[in-house]
Amino acid sequence: MKQIVVISGKGGxxxxxxxxxxxxxxxxxxxxxxxxxAADLHLLLKPEIRERYEFRSGxxxxxxxxxxxxCGECLSVCRFEAISRDFVVDPISCEGCAVCSRVCPEGAIFxxxxxxxxxxxxxxxxxxxxxxxLGIAEENSGKLVTQxxxxxxxxxxKYNMDYVIIDxxxxxxxxxxxxxxxxxxxxxxxxxxxxxxxDMGRVAQVSKHFGIPTKVIINKYDLNLxxxxxxxxICKQADIEVVALLPFSRQVSESIVQGxxxxxxxxxxxxxxxxxxxxxxx
Amino acid sequence: MIISVASGKGGxxxxxxxxxxxxxxxxxxxxxxxxxxxxxxLFLKPKMHSIKIATIPIPQVDESLCNYCGxxxxxxxxxxxxxxxxxxxxxGSVLIFPxxxxxxxxxxxxxxxNAISEVDKEIGVIEAGISRDIQFVHGKLNIGEIMSPPLxxxxxxxxxxxxxxxxxxxxxTSCPVIGSVKGSDFCILVTEPTPFGLHDxxxxxxxxxxxxxxxxxxxxRSDIGDxxxxxxxxxxxxxxLMRIPFDKDIAFLYSNGIPFVTEKKExxxxxxxxxxxxxxxxxxxxxxxx
Numbered sequence: 001m002k003q004i005v006v007i008s009g010k011g012g013x014x015x016x017x018x019x020x021x022x023x024x025x026x027x028x029x030x031x032x033x034x035x036x037x038a039a040d041l042h043l044l045l046k047p048e049i050r051e052r053y054e055f056r057s058g059x060x061x062x063x064x065x066x067x068x069x070x071c072g073e074c075l076s077v078c079r080f081e082a083i084s085r086d087f088v089v090d091p092i093s094c095e096g097c098a099v100c101s102r103v104c105p106e107g108a109i110f111x112x113x114x115x116x117x118x119x120x121x122x123x124x125x126x127x128x129x130x131x132x133x134l135g136i137a138e139e140n141s142g143k144l145v146t147q148x149x150x151x152x153x154x155x156x157x158k159y160n161m162d163y164v165i166i167d168x169x170x171x172x173x174x175x176x177x178x179x180x181x182x183x184x185x186x187x188x189x190x191x192x193x194x195x196x197x198x199d200m201g202r203v204a205q206v207s208k209h210f211g212i213p214t215k216v217i218i219n220k221y222d223l224n225l226x227x228x229x230x231x232x233x234i235c236k237q238a239d240i241e242v243v244a245l246l247p248f249s250r251q252v253s254e255s256i257v258q259g260x261x262x263x264x265x266x267x268x269x270x271x272x273x274x275x276x277x278x279x280x281x282x
Numbered sequence: 283m284i285i286s287v288a289s290g291k292g293g294x295x296x297x298x299x300x301x302x303x304x305x306x307x308x309x310x311x312x313x314x315x316x317x318x319x320x321x322x323x324l325f326l327k328p329k330m331h332s333i334k335i336a337t338i339p340i341p342q343v344d345e346s347l348c349n350y351c352g353x354x355x356x357x358x359x360x361x362x363x364x365x366x367x368x369x370x371x372x373x374g375s376v377l378i379f380p381x382x383x384x385x386x387x388x389x390x391x392x393x394x395x396n397a398i399s400e401v402d403k404e405i406g407v408i409e410a411g412i413s414r415d416i417q418f419v420h421g422k423l424n425i426g427e428i429m430s431p432p433l434x435x436x437x438x439x440x441x442x443x444x445x446x447x448x449x450x451x452x453x454x455t456s457c458p459v460i461g462s463v464k465g466s467d468f469c470i471l472v473t474e475p476t477p478f479g480l481h482d483x484x485x486x487x488x489x490x491x492x493x494x495x496x497x498x499x500x501x502x503r504s505d506i507g508d509x510x511x512x513x514x515x516x517x518x519x520x521x522x523l524m525r526i527p528f529d530k531d532i533a534f535l536y537s538n539g540i541p542f543v544t545e546k547k548e549x550x551x552x553x554x555x556x557x558x559x560x561x562x563x564x565x566x567x568x569x570x571x572x
Contacts, residue, residue, distance in 0.1 A: 008292075009319050010292065010293060010319055010321070011289075011291065011292010011293040011294075011453040012291060012292045012293010012294055012453075013293060016478065037454040037455045037456040037459075037485075038290050038291050038292070038453065038454055038455060038481075038482040038485060040291070040477075040478045040481055040482065043477050043478060043481060058359070059359070077387070077391065079385060079386055079387055080386075081435070092460050092464070092492075092493065093460075093461075093464070095359075095384050095386065096359055097359045097360075097384060097386030097388055098357075098359055098388070099357075099386050099387065099388040099391060102357070102388065102391075102392065103391070134455070134456055136455060136485065136488045136489050136492055137455065137456070137460050137489050137492055137493070138456060138457075139456055139457040141454075141456045141457075142428065169454070170292040170293075170318075170319070170453050170454070171318035171319055171430075171452065171453070171454075171458075172318045172319065172423065172425065173318045173423065173427070173428050173429075173430045173458070174428035174429075174430075176318075177426070177428055191537075192537055193536055193537035193538075193539075194321075194324040194325075194537065194538065194539035195297065195319075195321040195324060195536075195539075196537075198319070198321060198324060199319040199321070202318075202319060202425065203319075205425045206425055206426060209425055209426045210426075223530070223533050223534065223537055224534060224537035224538065227537055227538070250506065253474075253476050253503075253506045253507050256476045256477055256478055256507075257476060257477060257507055257508045259477060
């Protein structure tokens with residue numbers, strides 16, 4: 001079983017479009033959407049939810065105003081600016097450390113468990129998809145990523161799948177690290193912009209830090225040929241293979257509007273390049 | 283006033299809108315809170331005049347005082363402390379996992395032996411500088427570090443309220459976004475008119491509504507895609523602040539780190555008008571709400 005994650009550092013470089021195309025091209029695989037706070041893969045793969053699970057994570061402080069004497073002990077210990085001067089907890093800022101509830105001399109603060117999202121095992125015409133929806137304004141997206149990856153792994157092992165294909169989140173923080181851990185290949189999708197190059201550099205350092213074999217795809221390479229050359233040079237020096245140069249194409253947004261993977265929307269141009277790319281990395 | 287620029291979906295043009303807005307109005311302080319992947323400096327090219335190491339406090343145990351009672355492990359909500367008590371002829375030990383620590387300070391507060399102190403752990407840097415007359419601040423998370431919210435909070439300590447503060451937020455809808463946008467007087471949500479853009483805009487709107495911050499939408503690459511975003515905004519009465527059509531010149535300028543208002547001057551007025559429209563929307567007059 002080979003686990004492949006598509007990441008980018010910078011958002012909007014084409015992770016989901018590529019992952020959906022791999023879903024169509026690869027045989028015998030399970031798909032995972034690890035961009036749990038803005039998941040879009042389901043818009044192309046059209047899943048039917050088969051199993052649904054609650055994601056519980058962490059706790060949030062709540063002040064019982066009947067009991068509270070407004071002594072201010074909680075205010076003085078909270079390091080997350082989560083308690084207002086009129087003694088109301090802002091659930092968004094609260095990180096659930098429970099220190100306030102421990103210091104409250106009146107026992108007026110209790111900790112409530114968060115239901116911070118849901119995750120699903122679904123059927124698609126491309127095979128199983130494990131995906132999730134993080135509750136609005138919730139934290140712990142890294143834990144939810146770990147949860148969906150774990151579920152995908154179990155499915156892959158049970159059915160003897162050849163691939164786990166993972167749509168990763170943008171950035172370099174907690175959810176990205178959770179999406180990268182233990183994969184066999186990280187594909188970084190970048191674009192020939194200063195931002196794309198800068199962010200590729202940072203996320204490549206993260207994958208190197210965790211010892212993950214990494215390859216780069218330059219998307220919309222023809223928007224700035226000079227920058228594309230620079231990316232190739234940077235990758236060469238970092239000993240990272242550039243596995244594909246994909247052109248800018250209006251077919252991409254058209255396929256998103258149609259709600260189908262790019263390689264099914266079209267068979268030529270960029271779609272053909274992606275098919276060739278899959279043969280190279282599979 | 284504080285205006286944050288956020289998006290849900292990544293790559294829709296947050297930094298483009300934030301930077302070009304900053305260049306079109308006066309008296310600006312710019313904060314890049316996308317500390318995982320800060321990019322605004324590539325466009326504003328500020329001359330940095332200060333650099334500060336950003337840290338969070340993590341516990342340090344003085345084992346000459348510790349009796350391995352395990353209270354700290356019990357207190358820690360993040361499983362960042364392991365305690366092994368004395369056994370037969372083997373001395374106990376305490377292990378701290380710094381990358382799991384949120385820096386809440388609970389273990390120190392409750393240690394019965396007063397054996398815990400706090401030391402600073404570096405999580406990133408904060409750089410401050412100046413670009414033309416724009417005050418610039420950004421945070422840069424260290425590689426391999428997972429805790430962006432504390433760094434975002436520290437960047438926001440630089441906020442200078444008498445300026446027009448523009449905050450470039452990270453993508454998504456979870457803790458780093460909320461930390462960035464919290465306390466703003468207005469939030470600009472940047473999207474693109476595709477089903478992806480719409481789907482993530484709907485999530486971002488839920489977040490901003492939950493935070494009770496007034497907001498409006500900028501539609502970038504407004505002529506690529508479909509009418510879903512427009513219909514959604516109309517049905518929810520969300521003001522569309524600006525439309526920026528797809529333009530290969532803009533894309534090329536962006537790719538070279540050039541804010542497009544410097545070449546396409548007609549947009550200077552458009553961004554200045556948008557700023558005025560925002561002030562009107564929230565009833566902001568000369569530095570205070572009416």
